Amino acid sequence: MKQTKKLADQSIAQQEAFIHQQAQDTQNIIFTKHALKRMKERRIAAPSVIETLRQGRMKRPAEANIQTGSLECRLERHIAGRDIAVVVAIDDEDPSLIVVTAMD
Template sequence: MGKLIRGIAQDTARISFSRHALGQMRARKITLSMALDVLRKGKIELEPEVDMKTGHTCCRMERYTAGKAVAVVVACEDEHAPDCIVVTAFVVRS
């Protein structure tokens, strides 16, 4: 799943951001560039899960970027999805 997301993230037109994600990113001072960096170069630290409500597979990708450990939760239709949506993003506390 990580390889799929990293590939999709190479083309920004294939990534959508939910209103919730944009609001949370603004509040947490996470830029679009930081989120895209996480999607392009990050790793999935937790096993992807299927969202029972939508049926989409949700993944949490993490990466240290711009001085912060950032996690981005992204949803894809399936393992052959042409695009995906960022659900939320946050700074990981250790």
């Protein structure tokens, strides 16, 4: 039986592909209160965040969040004249994408 590699052990390209795949179903995307607050402050619409999750690129390695046990990935995309970055938490035990924050 083939075992699946943990997300933390996967390459940036594999982590990115996982996020892109999970983001195809918006039911997999959960916005934290912090993310919603920052999105409002920075005038970043939810569709821009979703597009970033679906098509954005990871330009740096994911970082482990010691408090939550999740892996935090930053995806970036140029949308409507703006560079948007979204930090999303992923976990081996849960297919959900937890939007931690969004910035431009």
